[in-house]
Amino acid sequence: MFGPPGSGKGTQASRVAVRLGIPHIAAGDMLRSEVARGTALGLEAKPIMDAGGLVPDDLVVRMIESRLNEPDAKNGALLDGFPRTVPQAIALDAMLAKRNDRVAEVISLEVPEDELRRRILKRATTEGRSDDTLEGLAQRLKVYRQDTAPVLDHYRTGNTLIESINGHGDIDEITDRIIAALKHNGVTVKTA
């Protein structure tokens, strides 16, 4: 599940993963849990996350690799917020290739920037995430454009199916659009 901060990746990924019967693996949630537990990784990640930057690739890649090795991810997983840089994408491709597997599809949520700002500032009042500030958001959008958007080109060049989904509108409607696209691509989806 690919998209800029505030695009609804987390919300949609958790819903779609249930319909696919595979775990939802959210890099940001895992990092926030490391921060909350005060682990070495959490201590290193917290100031970077608060400033809207990216946690170093090697740390995130190791975290995701060990998660993907857990038994529930044996038949696949819906990754959310990873890969976020081209080196992460290359590392993911290599770790999947070792299992004779690959990224099946990229779901790219498209949301205009003024809508992203509106959603994140609203989330700031409800979820209290320490990076949901105007400065944090500006930095995350900049990082998204610079480091994360090129991940789409990486997969486009590698001939991976990229499904662009209009991420504007009602939450249920957007889930329906994603499910329709997956079905259209021959993916088996459980009924809601």
Ligand code: AMP
């Ligand atoms: P998210 O919940 O996806 O918005 O992620 C929150 C923050 O966690 C990001 O702004 C980054 O600081 C960090 N983060 C999440 N995923 C990654 C990743 N794949 N690589 C590096 N940093 C990440």
